[in-house]
Amino acid sequence: MRLPRTLAHLARASSRRIYTLSTFDLNHKINDCVRNGNVNDARKLFDEYPHWRNTVSWNTLINGYVKTRQLSEAQKLFDQMPKRDAVSWNTMLSGFRDAQNPQKAHQYFLQMIERGSMPDELTFAVLISAFLDTDFNVLIPQLHGLVMCLGLDLNIYLGSALMRGYIGLGDRLGFRRVFDEILVKDVVPCNVLILGYMEFGLISAAKKAFDEMPERNAHSWSILINGFMKNKEVNEARVVFDRMSEKDVVSWTAMMRGFVQCEKFMEALDLFVLMMNSPTRPNNYTFSSVLDACSGCSSLVMGNQVHACILKFGIPLDVVLATSILDMYGKCGDIDAAFRVFQSMSTKNLVSWNSIIGGYGRHGLAYRALEEFDRMVKNNIIPDEISFINVLSACVHGGMVKEGEERFNSMEAKYGIKAEMEHYSCMVDLYGRAGQLEKAEEIIKVMPFEPDVIVWGALLGACGLHSCLELGETAANRICKLEKDHPVVYTILSKIYGENGVRGGVFQLGKMIQKWRARKQKAGSWIESCPAAI
Template identity: 35%
Template sequence: MNFTLSLLSAKTSTTTITITQFPENPKTLILEQCKTTKDLNQIHAHLIKTRLLCNPSVAENLLESAAMLIPEPSMDYALLIFDKLDKPDSPLYNILIRGFTLKQNPDRAILLFRQMIEQSVQPDEFTFPSVLKACSRLKALKEGEQIHARILKSGLGSKEFIENTLIHMYAHCGEVGNARRVFDGMCERSVFTWNSMFSGYVKSGYWEDVVNLFRKMLDMGVRFDEVTLLSILSACGRLGDLELGKWINEYIEANGLMGNPNLVTSLIDMNAKCGCVANARTLFDQMTQRDVVSWSAMIAGYSQASRCKEALALFHEMQKANVEPNEVTMVSVLSSCAVLGALETGKWVHFYIRKKKLKLTVTLGTALVDFYAKCGAIENAVEVFQKLPSKNLLSWTVLIQGLASNGQGIRALKFFNLMREKNIKPNDVTFIGVLCACSHAGLVDEGRDFFVSMTRDFDIEPRVEHYGCMVDILGRAGLIEEAYQFIKNMPIKPNAIIWRTLLASCRLHRNVEIGEESLKHVVRLELANSVDYILLSNIYASVGRLEDASSVRNQMKERGIKKTPGCSLIELDGVIHEFLAEDNKHPLSDEIYTATEDMINHIKLAGYVPNIAEARLDAEEGDREASVSHHSEKLAIAFGLIRTSPGATIRITKNLRICRDCHSAAKMVSNVFKREIVVRDRNRFHHFKEGSCSCNDFW
């Protein structure tokens, strides 16, 4: 009998093949030559006409081709074939269950398994792994446990590949203890079994268990493979276990495995997470081929080590190498942009995400919200948040914290209330954002209520950070004595940050006595910090005790306490420019200093008077005003004035708390030059506009 079969060639043109005699065993024809639904239709028709479809093995081959081999996302055709079969047996059910699982329809796979049981078709050793994989995909623990019970009743519980799938199912459902019980109960374990258990621990973040199990593996003399090492390196990075990580590195080198890019990428990630970023970069540079995973690992390593400028520089190299970034790359780049205040670069990343239509996952979307908030572009942060297709607790918390640090405390609390209306339970980090919002908005009573609500309504025990927020709330409101007593009555020992917070409040409200007491506690708890002495010096100066103020400054000199150099960053046209106080390393230094002098002269005409108390300690009397005028913030602002178009917002990132003089100057500049200036200092954001600041002159 002649049989005509149309096949698609590699060039996608249609080729017609005439088969003069249909083979008695058509397995090869069906499984190897049948490439499209059209081919399958022709063979199916012939099998029906010749009644070959009644042959179970032929029917099995046809169903397998329809369910798994034809590149058709739908299982409709396979179901059509299956429904026409008379009394399908377990191998036929297995094919369909595997097909549904493979084509991302695991719920149908589980329903088909139930149908199989109802039709009294006995599952075999190949049925259980397929349906357990479907349970894993859905995290269907209850169904998985029922199937486990059926496996034990069937007597197939000792089959290693079934037990491996059980381990995977339990681990994927978060039941790592059950997975380990299956593992421990096995009579024989192959390296695949060990790897299944390692994978389960990794998925659940049980990093110490990964390392402990690997040490047990070594003690038992069990051979491991490259897949094993990937899991162990991941755990070493998370635990900071550099010793074991180095041992694995040496093993990889000694056994000629450095050509495995996955292993080298894991070594890069491990070294970076353990703080050995230079080692990571050496490994990265030695790679002959780098995929997006290796680039992303190195960029993430720089980002996690707070070497954000290097992270962005490497990202630009990645672009030149024409390597398409993925979600991991984007999250790391956005994190670096957030730290540096690199708004333009981060905006480009956002544009790229939209252009490439990358899926805006919760992780990527939250990173975008965090980036915009930390760059002071809070409206952009809110806009991204509202457009997120899905949000988790971290997304809400990031927005609440962002609004609070940008001086929009009341708005932050509105989003908190909206979050509660959606039945999303806050955690301890959320409450830090909420209490900060109360602090910046001057909501003392509300802050007290939220602090009590943490324990009463959400069973969250306040940490030292929450107590610090309450001290800040009370101190900002001028309730210095109450804040002091609050610290004294804390059930946990206050740290230096708590006392420093009170010290800052004393500076604002000119409370000398408690300010002196606060500094004593800070010095007793922590190494001397120039910021603390300067705060007390400013308190003395504010009440006219200039000799005491000078005495504090002299104590700093005598004790060798040097003021941390101020550093300000500004991004223009995708380039980060860095300024230090009285620095002349910038290639446009002469132009910048001229612009700074011009800026200072303009705001002096508007009433600005330099506060020479903010000058560096070793500045001579005649140089003190120049010292103040050349603080890093002022240099960066002046650079922004001459390098951006009129009316454009100037965005500065400062490593320290902005000094009072620069704060006053920035307010004046915003009014005189009609510019909005956004400064992110160590504590918070300052949005200067029309001569005022969002912090209400308290930071």
């Protein structure tokens, strides 16, 4: 028997109704899983109901993979999608941005246009943020032009990203023009305005912008503090910090970090103690800065306490924090502890290896430093210019001239790394200390830059060590031309004059010291802090 016509209609209508409801439900459920970080559950739902999927389901799941850093899974899904919209492309772009892969972001953007998807404001916001601080940042003004051609709005997302783009390019006018052209502003572009002014050293403009803000949030205060610190205005930063009614972990950390950057290590540690007595709890960022402060004043006692504190708080030891700890031990004189931390790390990156190599070098264990360098290369980590600074200075302290020479020559030949001023000054130091002063002089002659104070200082130091009068005077003269009133110059020169029996020279130097009111430079050591730690 056939169903009456009206009933059949009803059945079809209700099945359609169920169909749309279920797609809505499915997407909500997938989104809930993704928000809770359960991508696998989201995937199960996605696989279970293939007929209910629409583009939103695909996009949501792709976003789940992107957010959990499973880019290859995201890419697989993206390739299988029957129909991609701007959201799909934007999601992939944000994944490449988070993975710091501007090439891929660029490539996908071109594909997006080729395949006829229309980019929107967010596409450009994400793309610009992917290009920030990379070689691709030269494309940002072109993207800006494209935004204008397409007639897109300069909304708060796109506007803030563009402002940051121009800040990165050092384009003060472009940055300011974009701010003025943002149609409806909220607190974020105003914060970026302060950030930019501070970056360009326009402190009073930044202050004015801060004072005139219609509303402020935690970011505004931290940006201001950071800006003052960047411009070495420590006192101004402190005034702002003290004015803050609700200090959060970021503002505390920014303040400590600033003290460390201005080499005010004790102030940083004092602030840490204050923070521990406040309701705010430190995080891994805080501890990185505090450990840096411990290294700065070579206080193993404090360093040990901070390490214990990290364990007590149960802060997860990621690569960055573990590296900070090992670096602290290396700089505070406990190289064994540094190596234990290094060995215990399940993932090590280039910075971790550089840290341990630097630690061994600093302790005069040049062989160990070179061993670790070779072990690093074997582990498929490609050395950078800092690896070589550490390796070469290890050779300097270990007096390993031949090894140092070999490593220096391998830099460009093997790894394509151009030697910088620091590498050349290591070589001058290396030859100089070994008494090969002609070779040291030769390095200065062949280096492709105008030698700086450190290079001449290395040569002068070597001349002091080997009582070389003529070359010592040359080096001292060059240093005085570059930087007046350098106390070490007088100390070493008077030693050279004394040992060469040039009494007139000693007398003249005495007068010069009086004239410049130069004092013998103070020396520092971590030895005094060791016994307390044992």
